Amino acid sequence: MRPPPVRVLRLGRAAYLDSLAAQGRCVRRHREASASEAPHRLLLWEPSGPVFTVGLRGLDARRASAEEERRLRALGAGFERVPRGGLATFHGPGQLVAYPVLDLRRFGLPVRGYVAALESVAVAACRRLGLPQAAALPPPCTGVWLRGRKVCAIGIHCGRHITSHGLALNCCTDLTWFDHIVPCGLEGKEVTSLSRELQRHVSVEEATEPFLAAFQEVFKCTLMEGSPTEN
Template sequence: GPDPAGEERRLRALGAEFRRAARGGLLTFHGPGQLLAYPVLDLRRLGLSLRAYVGALEAAALGLCRRLGLPAARARPPPYTGVWLRGRKLCAVGVHCGRHITSHGLALNCCTDLTWFDHIVPCGLEGTGVTSLSEELQRHVTVDEITEPFLDAFEEVFQCTLTSHEESIG
């Protein structure tokens, strides 16, 4: 099977930092050009199961994709999570829940250097490609550009109002 210590050494040799985290899924990549959204929510208060919460995070990312003119984006049935376009993963979802409180969340590739994904098997899924908003829209899409539309989509899905978007970013 895979040799976790060997994997860690290999990735560090490429210049990557390596962190072990208590979240769903196996290996993932976080780097520049990714929108990371790690909501801290009480699922009991929201009346959401963990699976429903993952679905809601996916729905927020899908809402963003619709706003950007990418209606073909889809969530896939379990065991898959995240958002996919033409069989390639655009957005990874990995959450942890302890005492009904969520941590971790989603990572959406905006203008991410996708070659990093060549060095890992993202989320343990062999043979699935990775894509980004920049690649799909054929223009440079920054995290700053999509933060506001993502937060709008999040508010829509979770039926909430984020008091100040600036505070929720910074």
């Protein structure tokens, strides 16, 4: 079965909640369409401001207290509880965030295989940018790593075979924000960025095309440019 084409929606710099709303509209359209006509989309964006998010595991196992939320908001960041896998992470300017909205049945992927595919995309993107040491590690170290430092976080949701949320690749992110949390619940693990590892500025724009080429290669699909107004 040949995977369907995927439309790329470039949201540019966007507020976190606006991007979530755009994703939600894409998911609803997908569920309302027939399986053969469902529009597969890949939302790409860069957070316009700092925000901490807590996923489902964080809500169940380490419920963020009101005090913790106040502490993080006092730093000048937003704080959101979201229905994705994983624990606490940070989103902010300098990150390439990718939210694929796909019907996994059309791609022949189980959920774990889908997460592995996202890891492969980020690994390939890093290697295209000159970081051959990029690698995925065994659980619980989901994401992509460079010499033991995490450069890409992954947290997804899948309901009725339709995916949402996705990954965040640190391009030129201010890494000091991660000092205020235990990223993804992994004690003692360091966070890094493409800029830090390459010792030069790597913008979200520079990382986008290698990322898209890797996505097309891993998912064996055709990417088509869409309009942000489609969501």
